[in-house]
Amino acid sequence: MSSASSPIRYPNSGSRQVMTRRAWWLVVLNIILPGSAQVLAGSRGLGRFGLRATLTFLGLVILAGVVYTLNPEILLTVATNSIGLWVLAAVMVFYAIVWVILTFDTIRLTRLVKARPKARPFIAGLATVVMVVFAGTAGYGAYVATTASGFLSSVFAAGPSEPPVDGRYNIMLLGGDAGPDREGMRPDSISVVSIDAETGKADIIGLPRDLEYVPFPEGSPLNAVYPDGYGYDGVCDVSACMLNSIYTEVELKSPEMYPNAEAEGSEPGIEAMRDAASGITGLTIQYYVLIDMQGFSELIDALGGVDINVAERLPIGGDEEFNNVDGWVEAGQQHMDGFTALWYGRARHGTSDYDRMARQRILQEAILKQFNPANVITKFQGVAEAGQQVVSTDVPQGMLGYFTNLAGKTKELPVGAVELVPANNVDPQDPDYDYIRSLIDAALHPVTETPAP
Numbered sequence: 001m002s003s004a005s006s007p008i009r010y011p012n013s014g015s016r017q018v019m020t021r022r023a024w025w026l027v028v029l030n031i032i033l034p035g036s037a038q039v040l041a042g043s044r045g046l047g048r049f050g051l052r053a054t055l056t057f058l059g060l061v062i063l064a065g066v067v068y069t070l071n072p073e074i075l076l077t078v079a080t081n082s083i084g085l086w087v088l089a090a091v092m093v094f095y096a097i098v099w100v101i102l103t104f105d106t107i108r109l110t111r112l113v114k115a116r117p118k119a120r121p122f123i124a125g126l127a128t129v130v131m132v133v134f135a136g137t138a139g140y141g142a143y144v145a146t147t148a149s150g151f152l153s154s155v156f157a158a159g160p161s162e163p164p165v166d167g168r169y170n171i172m173l174l175g176g177d178a179g180p181d182r183e184g185m186r187p188d189s190i191s192v193v194s195i196d197a198e199t200g201k202a203d204i205i206g207l208p209r210d211l212e213y214v215p216f217p218e219g220s221p222l223n224a225v226y227p228d229g230y231g232y233d234g235v236c237d238v239s240a241c242m243l244n245s246i247y248t249e250v251e252l253k254s255p256e257m258y259p260n261a262e263a264e265g266s267e268p269g270i271e272a273m274r275d276a277a278s279g280i281t282g283l284t285i286q287y288y289v290l291i292d293m294q295g296f297s298e299l300i301d302a303l304g305g306v307d308i309n310v311a312e313r314l315p316i317g318g319d320e321e322f323n324n325v326d327g328w329v330e331a332g333q334q335h336m337d338g339f340t341a342l343w344y345g346r347a348r349h350g351t352s353d354y355d356r357m358a359r360q361r362i363l364q365e366a367i368l369k370q371f372n373p374a375n376v377i378t379k380f381q382g383v384a385e386a387g388q389q390v391v392s393t394d395v396p397q398g399m400l401g402y403f404t405n406l407a408g409k410t411k412e413l414p415v416g417a418v419e420l421v422p423a424n425n426v427d428p429q430d431p432d433y434d435y436i437r438s439l440i441d442a443a444l445h446p447v448t449e450t451p452a453p
Contacts, residue, residue, distance in 0.1 A: 008041050020119045023110035027127045030106040034099060037106045050102045057095060072408070077401025082149045089145035096138035103131035156397040157265035162286040164197035168444070169406075171195070171395075172277045172288040174247075174270070175345075175360060187244045188346060189360045192277050192285065194444055200409025203416035203443050205281055206357055209244035210428045211420070215279040221257035222246070222275055230276070243280075246272050265394040280420075282437040289393045296345075297338025299367075302382035306341050306366040309333050314347040316340075341366075354421050361417075418443045 008022060026037040035050020068075045078084035107127050112120045162169075175189030190207040213229035216222040226232060231241020238249045250257055251269030258268040266274075266288065274285045300306055310331050317326040329336075329344050336344060345363040348356055395403065418440055420426040426436060 016114060016116055019111060019114040020116045020123075023112060023115045023119070023123045026106055026110050027123055030102060030127065031130050034102045037109060038102065042105060042109045046102075046105065050098065053095070053098050060091075073401050073405040075401075076404045077398070080152060080397065080400035080404060082153050082397070085145040085149040085152075089142040089149075092138040092142040092145065096135040096142070099131060099134045099138070103127055152397055152400065155391055155393065156400065157394045159265060159394065159396050161396050161399045161402075165284040165286070167197050168283075169195045169197055169287070169403075170281075170283045170285050172274055172285050174273060174288065174290045176290055176292050187247055187273060189291075189357065190244065190273070190277070192281055192283065194283060195406060195410065197406070199413070200406045201413050201416075202410045203418060204361075205418040205440055205443075206361070206420060207243060207277065207280060208353060208357070208420055208426075208428045209242060210353060211243040211280065211431055212241060212429055213431065214243050214246065214276045215433055216275050217278050220275040220279070222250070222272060223279075243276060246276050280433060280436060281440050283440070287393065287395045289391065289395070291391055297342045300336070300338035300341050300370075303367065303370040305335050305337050306363070306370055307333070307335050308341070308344060308362060308366050310344065312351070314344060314351070316343045316347070354419075357419070357421075416443055 008025070022041075026041055029040070030037045033051070034054045035047045035052070038044065038047030038050055040047075064075060079088070107124060110123060110127075112124060115123060171193045173189070173191045173193060174187040176187055188209060190209055192205040192207065193202055194205065195202045212231055214231075215229050216226065222230070226236075230236060230243075230246060234241065236245065236249060237253045238245045247269035250272035251267060255261075255268035258266075258271040261268045261271045270288055270290060274288055277283075278285050310329055310333075313331050314329040315325045316328060317324060329340055329347065334340070341363060345360045346356070347359075420428075420431075420436055420439070422428075424439065426432075426439075
């Protein structure tokens with residue numbers, strides 16, 4: 001092939017049939033091993049550069065696969081780190097440029113004018129389509145990486161990570177609802193997700209928003225103000241002395257209780273709710289995630305909607321007598337846009353708070369189903385833009401790799417639920433917090449029977 005008669009390097013000696021075959025070979029070689037076409041038929045310097053770049057790329061892919069197999073947390077940490085994402089974007093842009101240069105040079109080397117006329121558009125078309133696919137994919141990957149870097153930096157904190165306590169991470173989830181009929185924001189959905197730091201087994205503890213006499217742990221500023229529980233003897237600084245009013249009271253009336261909250265990526269009201277959740281459950285709450293229900297609809301629309309089987313017809317707007325209702329969420333299987341899904345989760349007339357807690361849990365699960373890689377990548381810009389408006393948290397960005405890896409384990413296991421509702425003998429108006437903590441402890445640390453010898 002390297003002799004003077006070889007049509008690969010010396011094409012002028014070839015017939016039209018030979019030149020057509022030669023053109024196909026060069027295009028296929030450029031697809032299989034970019035740079036090899038130049039080594040055989042063009043500039044060997046460019047070809048060697050292309051081959052080195054190609055083999056380095058393949059080596060990086062193999063290395064990434066090995067690392068992910070041995071310790072996925074390492075790769076996930078790089079993929080959720082701003083610097084790592086920018087490096088990944090730069091690598092993708094570099095390879096996109098290399099593929100474009102090598103493809104155009106390969107088309108030049110094919111000497112299409114000497115190939116059969118009918119074959120010319122197919123040869124050039126194949127080379128161009130593959131170039132567009134490869135370079136376009138790399139370019140879009142770079143765009144996603146840089147956008148993800150900005151999104152992660154805007155949502156996740158830069159602070160130090162917290163260690164697990166008793167082998168668990170406990171994360172407070174707040175669904176905030178700052179509707180036009182309210183002064184400030186009051187959490188409508190309050191829960192604690194407790195995750196085993198090794199196995200990933202997760203349990204969700206649902207906290208009713210109307211719990212009364214909420215206790216606070218020792219050392220909490222609120223414990224000094226309400227040593228007998230929040231609202232004991234009807235004393236509090238807002239109209240209703242319930243769990244979800246604690247956020248409003250501290251945020252609007254006494255933010256000075258938590259002077260370091262904003263510097264630590266939080267808010268005084270959130271820190272008050274963290275203390276309340278810790279007092280109720282007896283757990284150390286390392287992190288919080290606040291979801292703005294008002295902006296939730298944009299995120300759902302960005303994901304393409306959600307599918308939910310509605311158990312009963314629910315009003316959109318209106319009052320307790322269903323006056324001035326703006327519409328209905330009909331019973332049955334529904335594909336909901338963001339507006340409808342928001343009302344499915346927040347509708348309160350005609351149903352109880354416990355029904356609403358259950359619907360919000362269903363809505364959360366439906367949204368999680370939409371967070372599959374294909375859906376998020378194809379709609380990434382809208383999801384990222386909506387996510388920045390919807391989610392705030394103090395989970396440090398440096399922990400994302402660990403939590404992403406842990407979430408993979410969680411998906412493989414059943415998620416437990418601890419609902420503090422009357423059906424479990426919990427009376428929100430007169431709660432027994434020792435009993436509540438015993439329910440939680442039994443769920444998180446189940447007694448396993450030892451088989452008889």
